[in-house]
Amino acid sequence: MPYQKKEFPNRFTALQKDAMHNLLRTMIRIRTFESRVEELFLNKKIPGFVHLYIGEEAIATGVMANLRKDDWITSTHRGHGHAIAKGAQTDRMMAELFGRKTGYCKGKGGSMHIADFSVGMLGANGVVGGGFNIAVGAGISSLIKKTDQVAVCFFGDGASNRGTFHEALNLAAVWKLPVLFVNENNQYASTTPTSFATSAERIADRAKGYGIEGYTVDGNNVIEVYNAASALIEAARKGKGPALLECLTYRIKGHYVGDPEKYRTKEEVQKHFVENNPITRYINYLKDKNLITDAEIDAIQAEASSEIAAAERFAEESPFPEPEDALDDLFSFSPQEFPEAVR
Amino acid sequence: MPYQKKEFPNRFTALQKDAMHNLLRTMIRIRTFESRVEELFLNKKIPGFVHLYIGEEAIATGVMANLRKDDWITSTHRGHGHAIAKGAQTDRMMAELFGRKTGYCKGKGGSMHIADFSVGMLGANGVVGGGFNIAVGAGISSLIKKTDQVAVCFFGDGASNRGTFHEALNLAAVWKLPVLFVNENNQYASTTPTSFATSAERIADRAKGYGIEGYTVDGNNVIEVYNAASALIEAARKGKGPALLECLTYRIKGHYVGDPEKYRTKEEVQKHFVENNPITRYINYLKDKNLITDAEIDAIQAEASSEIAAAERFAEESPFPEPEDALDDLFSFSPQEFPEAVR
Amino acid sequence: MRTISFSQATLEAMQEEMRRDPTVFVYGEDIVRQGGIFGQFKGLPEEFGDRIRDVPISETAIVGAALGAALTGTRPVADMHFADFIGVAFDEIANQIAKNRYMFGGQANIPLVIRAPDGISKQAAAQHSQSVEGWVQNIPGLIVVAPSSPATAKGLLKSAIRQNDPVIFFEHKVLYPQKGPVPDGEYFTPIGKAEIRKPGTDVTLVTYSIMVQKSEEVAMELEKEGISVEIIDLLTLKPFDTATILESVKKTHRCVVAHEAVVSGGLGAEIAARIQEKAFFHLDAPVLRVGAKDRPIPFSPVLENYIAAQKDDIRKAIYAVLYREG
Amino acid sequence: MRTISFSQATLEAMQEEMRRDPTVFVYGEDIVRQGGIFGQFKGLPEEFGDRIRDVPISETAIVGAALGAALTGTRPVADMHFADFIGVAFDEIANQIAKNRYMFGGQANIPLVIRAPDGISKQAAAQHSQSVEGWVQNIPGLIVVAPSSPATAKGLLKSAIRQNDPVIFFEHKVLYPQKGPVPDGEYFTPIGKAEIRKPGTDVTLVTYSIMVQKSEEVAMELEKEGISVEIIDLLTLKPFDTATILESVKKTHRCVVAHEAVVSGGLGAEIAARIQEKAFFHLDAPVLRVGAKDRPIPFSPVLENYIAAQKDDIRKAIYAVLYREG
Ligand SMILES: Cc1ncc(C[n+]2csc(CCOP(=O)(O)OP(=O)(O)O)c2C)c(N)n1
């Protein structure tokens, strides 16, 4: 479906070269992490279910570059990219995926529940659409505490059909909450093409039902995402209320690692990967404009590789939790304080 | 909020005089029933909670005149008008409100659960927004059984903020279900003005988010409602899919009988009652066009009064259920067949 | 001690906590403009401005946002209007709120309160009469409380607001206008502790919420017949105070559990199961349960009365565990 | 008898019922294009066209629409993808579907089936590992079943589809690929009837779903030690077959209940409560319950194993009711 392009102020051009490189660095770190996670899962180093963010890196990267550490995000089952872009450490992430004690959730969460509250990453979510109202609640906190913190809610095209989407956007709109709803339209919800399950021509069209702004951007173009997010997050921070930003992208990998992908052709995937790889596109742009050298790219890539290798080592060398650790963390109090509660 | 008026084909003018009078008859029957129910509630003849449809009669009447007996409707907590317009008998309704054995629900439901499945009235609902997906399910039945039955879902402005609204409209849209969603925007959800809780400028604007048609009409003008419903129900019946029709009206009475109504002034209510009483407006129209005589109006009024008086007598003279009747109706089978299930 | 109503008592709790801590706020449907059906929010808008808020009819947002707010430095109190509507936000309660601390390895406190007016009142019928504590019994990670009097209402609500864990606060609609003694000054009713409302020696009656007073009435009547009933008011329903129950049962050797919710799958099941498990050889009779018959609550007064648990049901159960003729 | 998988058995049930009755249809997320994760819907699109349908991620619509469809002359089968998501549609289940017949005075049949794959499998963690039958135990008006084998899966699913009442069909994810004997020709497993999987004399083991096979393994091992276990496979969890349980307990005088769900507030509570109520003087030991520890299901295999109920827990409970040293 076509969409009308909105021209956001091009704040990207005002960035220092370093900041521009940081966008690339984040995308490459995500890609490198995810690629290794895929292998590790297939090698049975990682149990559970893993949903990869490969091909969608520009969205988390472009949005998060506009957030402060004390801003919040809510994520989805496909949360690794969001976590990395928001500032989580890849070693503790990897340890979590490995089910180790040193993981962010001490091995209790795994991939589907990756989270780092200390950097405002309020958690991946195993329930599609479970994050909308958590983000709304964060926005309410900002209002109650009279801070200028902003919350960003990431969600899929499939998630846009959950009732929680509706209730969250409506409440955010009537209370003018500082929340940006970022739709990652990767054209599939599991096996189901977006157009089959989502009645709106564009998910951004749904904004009208809440009297808020809604825009669609090329989610494989990190600059477009950056500029749109910059404008909308600034508006939210200034009390202008929520907005809906639809980022068009494509899910390069299966829905989960191991997905037989019977519902689409290899050609379709290949075409998208070649034409729309957000990293390649951004590198080409930077090179075109002489904003980066091959050596710099290689350095970023090498750095990412060694970071992820170290993360893997950290995870591998970390101990598993003790079985009895499974009893901890249900409540704020300890078994000694309140034995009935933690039988 | 203003809205753009859509000109629907004026099918009303094609009606026989009888049919025109029937619209008035239905509105007056509803008004008479409701007015008496209010008194009976205040006289403690009716227990429970009662929500009156006074002032909103044009909507149920104008819509239902376009439905067949084998079409379905879902209703709200404010369901008496819907039931009457769909063809339920006022005596069995009144008996239900009185908690009698002869009531539609054998006294198990009361006002908030008034229903007559035999005429396709699939029930009032104590859960705001509980009817959306029931209507969707009825629409699916029509598809599966390949009939041309249509389902109409009535819902309030407040209900339009429930997640069920969103999921129902989206599913109806992607499956092109024969469902018409009729919003009764009576400007309040209990104590809360519509504009305070509902972010859309017009509830009909929400249609765009589902790629369907959405229109706003004057819900106090039975002719406008009739014409709009006629076009949209015909489209639904022909397989064109769902639509959203917002009918602007005003809740003349308190949210429930007994509401102290601290949230609005008597003047506001009076103004609406004088200016927007749908019955007066329709009578004036018919008289203006010489389509009805005073004698005919009086006859309709007298008929309605004696019908409702008879309904009251029926209810009053009906027995209460036996206490043990409270055990029946949980399942399709009897206690004898399946004692465990009905302990 | 003053004598104030249950709703007034909850209002005082709100006021005290909101004055003390600017991060406490409260929201729900139709609470600002009408001050709550029983005046339980009256005056808060004047004093606290937009720290008390009306919301759209959006229960998933109400409850889901409470989690988001709690995770980010505030202490939300969300009003459900009717406990029946907890079903609308059940995923938020069961899969988000209850699991958050655990599945994220204890990263955050979750100081939130969900106020849920429950119970049978005024022939409100099937969807407005429920006691739904049974719905959340099998969900680890929730604290559930249910006061039975103005004093416990105030004390428990204050404790709930201070708790760094999610608390569901069931308040019976019939209790709101009822008056009772409430201590002067600040006090807290501890979460997790049952109270012995009336000591007794012949039979233990475990109960909570509205059924406490019905139990007291029955006990008073039975006293005249020489039957001494010990009444335990649970106050916290999850996790409930097993120790106090067991201690009493080990003394009386007989136990009846009474609640307003339907019997099958109700909280009484867990209580009975646990008692027989931990005090089997102390029991001289089975633990009997009193509650509504296994039906939705019907509308007509005749039917409602028949389905609802009555004082007479409690009496009969007590006779039964004492092997007396009714 | 043939040997087919559990998922194949449910597929046969669907095929037979959809062939017989054109008003039976099935829908859910991602069931058409992939035929169900375990092939449990494979081939249905080819044979039945749009009587099998993929839906948007909209569980309230999925479940709510099932009610609307059932009321208007069709027999919907709705797939929940994961039982965990029942929470999303809880109002639809608890307040609409379960109450419809009763609160409207018996006006309509409600022939609908909600298929809900449940249980612990593959470290799916807190939100994808639950057995949630405990959530719906306190809701009158629902029928809840849980097959334990290919044969009972087919027979129960056929019965569920023919039933004129709402049925929740819990199918354990670990069972899908497992194979077992299934009768040739049409047959039905009756709703409301438990089956004695293995007769025994020393202790009654009440169980269902995945725990039936674990129970059988334990029973086999205990047999060697001279302990004779009678295994009752509930099959219908609500309303469950109290008569069969009581009969067995009156013979063995001892009982253990085992399920995968967490213990507190689980179905075991109701079973234990009811047994001690109705067979108090037949019991030589308390009814003990085996289930997951009261925590969400954690991710890491070490933790998951520790929280989940193991065969050893069943064994220990049996020793305990027999007063034997483990
Ligand atoms: C409430 C709920 N329903 C269904 C699922 C199963 N499920 C997990 S991911 C998924 C698809 C999500 O699609 P989308 O929102 O587009 O996100 P994407 O996977 O494309 O990133 C589904 C159906 C779930 N986890 N939660």
Ligand SMILES: Cc1ncc(C[n+]2csc(CCOP(=O)(O)OP(=O)(O)O)c2C)c(N)n1
């Ligand atoms: C899910 C749910 N939330 C809250 C309520 C309480 N309640 C009953 S009617 C009502 C207002 C409904 O407003 P609207 O939908 O505009 O219908 P109206 O009463 O104006 O006809 C509310 C909040 C309810 N019954 N169900």
Ligand SMILES: [Mg+2]
């Ligand atoms: Mg997607």
Ligand SMILES: [Mg+2]
């Ligand atoms: Mg309204």
